[in-house]
Amino acid sequence: MMVIRRFxxxxxxxxxxxxxxxxxxxxxxxxxxxxxxxxxLEEGDYxxxxxxxxxxxxxxxxxxxxxxxxxxxxxxxxxxxLGGSMHFFDVERGFLGGWAxxxxxxxxxxxxxxxxxYSGEDxxxxxxxxxxxxxxxxxxxxxxxxxxxxxxxxxxxxxxxxAMGTPLERTSPLKDLSIKAQGYGMLGDRLEGHDVExxxxxxxxxxxxxRAGEGPTFVEILTYRFRGHSMSDPAKYRTxxxxxxRKQQDPIAVVRGRLVDLGVEENALDDIDLEVDEEIDxxxxxxxxxxxxxxxxMMSTVLVAEDGS
Amino acid sequence: xxxxxxxxxLREAMLEEMERDESxxxxxxxxxxxxxxYKVSEGLLxxxxxxxxxxxxxxxxGFAGVGIGAAMVGLRPIIEFMTWNFSFVAFDQIxxxxxxxxxxSAGAVRVPIVFRGPNGxxxxxxxQHSHSCAPFYTNIPGLYVIQPSTPRDAKGLxxxxxxxxxxxxxxxxxxxxxxxxxVPDEGVEELVPIGESRLARAGGxxxxxxxxxxxxxxxxxxxxxxxxxxxxxxxxPRTLRPLDTSLMVESVKKTNRCVVVHxxxxxxxxxAEIVDRLQREAxxxxxxxxxxxxxxDVPMPYALNLEDTVLPTEDRVIDAVKRVSYVK
Numbered sequence: 355m356m357v358i359r360r361f362x363x364x365x366x367x368x369x370x371x372x373x374x375x376x377x378x379x380x381x382x383x384x385x386x387x388x389x390x391x392x393x394x395l396e397e398g399d400y401x402x403x404x405x406x407x408x409x410x411x412x413x414x415x416x417x418x419x420x421x422x423x424x425x426x427x428x429x430x431x432x433x434x435x436l437g438g439s440m441h442f443f444d445v446e447r448g449f450l451g452g453w454a455x456x457x458x459x460x461x462x463x464x465x466x467x468x469x470x471x472y473s474g475e476d477x478x479x480x481x482x483x484x485x486x487x488x489x490x491x492x493x494x495x496x497x498x499x500x501x502x503x504x505x506x507x508x509x510x511x512x513x514x515x516x517a518m519g520t521p522l523e524r525t526s527p528l529k530d531l532s533i534k535a536q537g538y539g540m541l542g543d544r545l546e547g548h549d550v551e552x553x554x555x556x557x558x559x560x561x562x563x564x565r566a567g568e569g570p571t572f573v574e575i576l577t578y579r580f581r582g583h584s585m586s587d588p589a590k591y592r593t594x595x596x597x598x599x600r601k602q603q604d605p606i607a608v609v610r611g612r613l614v615d616l617g618v619e620e621n622a623l624d625d626i627d628l629e630v631d632e633e634i635d636x637x638x639x640x641x642x643x644x645x646x647x648x649x650x651x652m653m654s655t656v657l658v659a660e661d662g663s
Numbered sequence: 664x665x666x667x668x669x670x671x672x673l674r675e676a677m678l679e680e681m682e683r684d685e686s687x688x689x690x691x692x693x694x695x696x697x698x699x700x701y702k703v704s705e706g707l708l709x710x711x712x713x714x715x716x717x718x719x720x721x722x723x724x725g726f727a728g729v730g731i732g733a734a735m736v737g738l739r740p741i742i743e744f745m746t747w748n749f750s751f752v753a754f755d756q757i758x759x760x761x762x763x764x765x766x767x768s769a770g771a772v773r774v775p776i777v778f779r780g781p782n783g784x785x786x787x788x789x790x791q792h793s794h795s796c797a798p799f800y801t802n803i804p805g806l807y808v809i810q811p812s813t814p815r816d817a818k819g820l821x822x823x824x825x826x827x828x829x830x831x832x833x834x835x836x837x838x839x840x841x842x843x844x845x846v847p848d849e850g851v852e853e854l855v856p857i858g859e860s861r862l863a864r865a866g867g868x869x870x871x872x873x874x875x876x877x878x879x880x881x882x883x884x885x886x887x888x889x890x891x892x893x894x895x896x897x898x899x900p901r902t903l904r905p906l907d908t909s910l911m912v913e914s915v916k917k918t919n920r921c922v923v924v925h926x927x928x929x930x931x932x933x934x935a936e937i938v939d940r941l942q943r944e945a946x947x948x949x950x951x952x953x954x955x956x957x958x959x960d961v962p963m964p965y966a967l968n969l970e971d972t973v974l975p976t977e978d979r980v981i982d983a984v985k986r987v988s989y990v991k
Contacts, residue, residue, distance in 0.1 A: 400736070434769035443768040450735060450772065455759045461725050462760060465732015472688070472714065472738060492755070495725025502720065655770035656804050658828035660857070 435647025
């Protein structure tokens with residue numbers, strides 16, 4: 355969780371410095387979800403995420419170097435500078451993309467789950483999206499097909515309360531989105547997302563059902579992003595009081611407090627923080643010093659050459 | 664050689680590729696138990712079962728996306744749109760996902776998928792069901808766009824499309840499904856290469872480039888012109904992206920004039936692209952402005968007399984050829 359937090363903070367700093375361009379959506383405040391998800395998934399499983407994709411990619415094991423270099427638009431980035439913040443890929447780890455059209459990637463996740471079922475493979479797909487996705491057609495069609503065909507996929511709705519700047523009560527007639535699951539013949543679950551152990555247990559149960567052939571689950575996780583929707587968003591649509599209240603449930607503070615209660619020395623935790631600081635500082639240096647994105651890579655990856663190369 | 668219908672050629676291509684490669688499957692509305700809305704998939708369910716011939720709900724965006732996801736991890740889906748008019752509700756899947764995954768992942772993820780179905784006007788199905796879709800999809804880097812005119816090309820190109828590691832938009836024709844033509848004998852495999860045009864008719868006076876339904880209008884017009892002493896050379900591009908202009912340029916060097924005949928609307932599209940390329944690649948050889956014969960620039964009307972007016976006609980082709988030939 356600290357790696358994600360520090361990575362995002364450094365990304366914000368380097369965005370301000372002009373080292374990173376385009377859109378940058380930070381995961382600060384939601385870290386427990388990505389970390390818990392990575393815990394419950396197996397090596398051969400697949401993950402899809404929205405454009406807010408740094409957290410889960412790092413949790414899944416992508417190196418901060420490859421992630422930061424991608425933000426810097428460098429050839430050493432995880433998508434060689436062609437994807438940017440919103441389009442991380444790490445195929446070796448089953449991380450199949452950050453996707454930037456709201457609701458557009460849910461059917462892809464149903465597709466990888468379809469392949470697992472078609473080929474009799476023991477692979478679960480986990481697909482993340484925001485509560486803002488639950489109103490668009492892509493959500494409905496993907497959920498319909500996944501439910502109909504009982505595909506091994508877990509749909510994780512990270513409900514951070516705001517679809518960009520619009521709060522849930524102004525976009526949905528429902529407060530409890532998990533009841534939508536019933537309409538697709540699948541199980542629904544709903545939980546708070548600030549306690550990594552709770553998230554791990556509940557996502558683990560959903561993954562277990564998918565692996566056992568019991569079909570998909572729709573899991574709504576209530577969470578909160580401490581920053582704006584993207585770097586250009588000052589988040590004036592919510593009050594400082596609300597933000598401060600939510601920060602009382604910072605997932606990192608929660609887990610730190612629990613570790614101290616369990617007898618872990620504060621010093622040991624501080625040492626971890628320092629290690630993480632160094633790792634992220636090194637990632638920034640790596641990104642800064644890497645070669646720029648390459649024109650020949652851009653030109654040669656539009657299509658697969660017909661000789662298969 | 665033997666003679667079969669265009670729809671049977673397509674079915675044979677799918678059947679042979681499904682027999683050859685277990686990762687190939689067919690998915691779409693009514694492809695299985697109904698035996699295909701246009702009977703292209705007739706018999707495939709019986710042969711391959713529900714695992715590989717998959718009926719879907721009416722959810723083009725959903726099942727196009729499922730196909731793309733499955734292709735990302737190793738399957739080779741054939742996604743049938745009952746007609747290409749319905750692809751518009753899956754447009755985002757084709758444009759934002761299928762065409763973007765390989766480049767956006769810097770080549771890490773391939774999407775070997777074929778989207779296929781009837782394209783263009785059928786007969787009196789009016790404005791929402793008569794779209795000629797090539798202009799929409801040929802604009803997109805990251806896609807192949809194929810539009811075969813003959814049964815032989817339909818079969819050979821569909822087989823190549825299924826084996827390609829790239830996403831392919833495969834435009835058939837409802838009015839072409841019943842057209843008969845020669846294909847190689849059973850047991851003789853022919854893969855027509857993607858991105859190669861074909862000389863359909865030799866002639867020295869005027870080049871005509873055409874594909875899809877108007878290809879047959881052009882071939883009939885060429886016979887009439889021949890009776891008047893004007894010999895047309897007809898080139899069928901077959902693949903619209905990537906576009907092979909080599910035969911067209913060679914032909915124009917000989918005839919010094921060219922008419923491009925297509926069903927899509929006149930604003931942009933492959934018709935305009937071909938004209939643009941030929942005026943640059945064969946500028947010194949042209950004795951007349953390049954002409955185009957297209958559908959009229961209106962949404963398709965229902966009434967048969969009006970529909971016949973909107974689509975390219977033999978008369979309009981003949982007039983255009985005479986204009987560029989400076990004979991009247």
